[in-house]
Amino acid sequence: MDLGLSEEQEMLKTSARDFLQKECPKQLVRQLDDSEEGHSPDLWRKMAEQGWMGLVFPEEYGGSGGSFLDLAVLLDEMGYNILPGPFFSAVILGGLPIALTGSEEQKMEFLPRLADGTTLLTLALTEPTAGYDAASVRTEATARNGEYVINGTKLFVPNANVADYLICVARTGKGDQAESSLTLLIIDARSPGVRITPLKTIARDRQCEVVFDNVVVSEKNILGRPNEAWPIVEEVLQKATVAKCAEMVGGAQAVLDMTVNYARERIQFDRPIGSFQAIQHYCADMASDVIGSRFLTYKAAWKTSEGLPAAADVAMAKAWTGEAYERVTLLGHQILGAIGFTMDHDMHLYYRRAKAGQTIFGDADFQRGIVARGQGL
């Protein structure tokens, strides 16, 4: 058993923290939060130079062949610094399906360009039911002379507003089961009939509505095998769920650090408020939540990285981390008092993301449903 990071991972962690502190100060985070795109091509280019977008992809596709655990370490730091922009959607939601199921040609076409920062992708999965189940996918892709015609509405497609390509999960037949007739299609976001509308969210996480109105793509754009998309989607979702946990662990750690620093410095009644047991005990509970999240998340990430069955561990990690991150930010706000209730202080940036992170890829109740199945219930 080894519950620590490797030397290389520690180095990755340190260099990521240094890079983000320098290149993505909170001022830039706020600026991007308020911008239309929520994306800085300049920062993106620098991140590409760090090799981050290609971290988990094989070297032959322009990546560096890192492990999923390496990616979790990086995401942890991105969460710590609340990196805005399309990293998560491009690499995890867009890149992973291509790496998992793409043809040699597709991998050669997309992954090197994703790695060098020239192409952005995202996954168009959820629809107005907002559920992560196969039955919720109603968008249809109808075959016609070697082409597919796509019609339907996708909702909560992250960073679609800046994406070059959308990986669309569409219904391509009338199978007996909801899972059995779904297909992945790579769609140029600039295709006629694609209409992308960013949604206003409190987390400023650039969730979009994407309408496909008679969008025509070649059958060559099918990713993986027709009608067999669902297992791939499930695998991507499972990985994305751990990845999101890693981000949230970093965020929760930052909130703890920020709060403890404040409690050390803020003087009331002639002493630092951090010397009062009421505050100390809140901080102790925050620390416990952060550690618990960290271990559940890294265990799930490690299993994922090793290719071991991880469904129950991932669900446990998300069930715990989603709620723990919220608890941590709520206590952080309580300890900060009025200053935390302003736009000036950074705390709200984390709180907003905690709220959004809690629901994405299934909230704690949803995850506990998966855990319960694992318990044989």
Add this chain to the structure above:
Amino acid sequence: MDFRFSEGEEAFRQQVRQWLKQEIPQRWVELDPGIWEETEESWAIARQFHRKLGEKGWLAPAYPKEYGGLELSHMKRLILAEELAYNRAPVGVEVEITVNWVTPAILLFGTERQKKEYATRIARGDTIFCIGYSEPDAGSDLASVKTRAVEDGDDYVINGQKIWCSYAHLADYCWLAVRTDPDAPKHKGISVFIVDMKTPGITVRPLINILNHHSFNEVFFDDVRVPKENLVGQKNNGWYQVAIALDFERSSIGWAATNQRIIEELADYARETTRNGQPLAKDPLVRNQLAQLAVENEVARMMAYRIAWMYSKGLHPGYESSMSMVFVSELSRRTASIGMRILGHYGELDRGSKWAVLNARLARMSLSALSIGVGGGSNEIQRNIIAVRGLGLPRK
């Protein structure tokens, strides 16, 4: 990172399991005493079992070989503790106190004679200690002890009162903290003694615990003469020695494993029980609650693993142990609470009731779990430790 146990460790786990399957006496299983529920009969079985464990070297596996230990690795000890608790072996708080609190301090501060005499016998399962720390006016504020020890010839003469002494009526020795210098600042006038419980002048008076069992005692010392050679470590250095002893490996893994077992039993119960025309296991609220307990217990287990892992790396966890204890103690209470609600009206049935389910373990646990998070440093003290030592928050 690697969350797996090694092959050798997994084999050791199987070995322990197999052994426990053979060696846990059937009568113990029938009695099924929970924590703080010892009877004369169960105590006798437990003492016998301690000796069997001692023969294997598994009672005090951490000790140096010269004092009867195995110098077993931290990870194997973790596994052993986990299996003992999960399989409800006849090993209770008396072993935790004797093996994990008292003896490490003897090994650290004791004379060669003390190490040989006590550690070796403890490792064999022949000797049980009780602890004499708390007094009516010294609980969490342990440095306030008033019980006095005064030098007189070759002895110290002890007068005063201790309280909450678990198993003092059954233990062979008391690990006693007393004041040896009343004029020094309160942390600097305390010493630690090993006191034979058969010494004249000791009166043990039972305190009946919330489970209606006799586990705690008041212990009165009335001109009790203790030879000077029973002083452990330096005179007036006792506070420091006690603090170190309280800091020794507090294995919270036992609580997590106990909890794991009960959560699994609740899941079985939910599968087998029909309510409102369907298995309880189909009720979304029951599923949600049992799943949450499983998640929380995974947190508790990882916190305990973390401590063993830190030791194995040569690190010395401090606040990490506090965090682990706070979490698992509160989780035990939640488990009992949720468990009783899942059992519905049956939840309140006590042991011996005709209709009791799961041997009334949940109802008993709802009472016994009140003690975890109080004994050995309350959760408030533990949270202070996390905040001050772990997070660097100021004391003043």
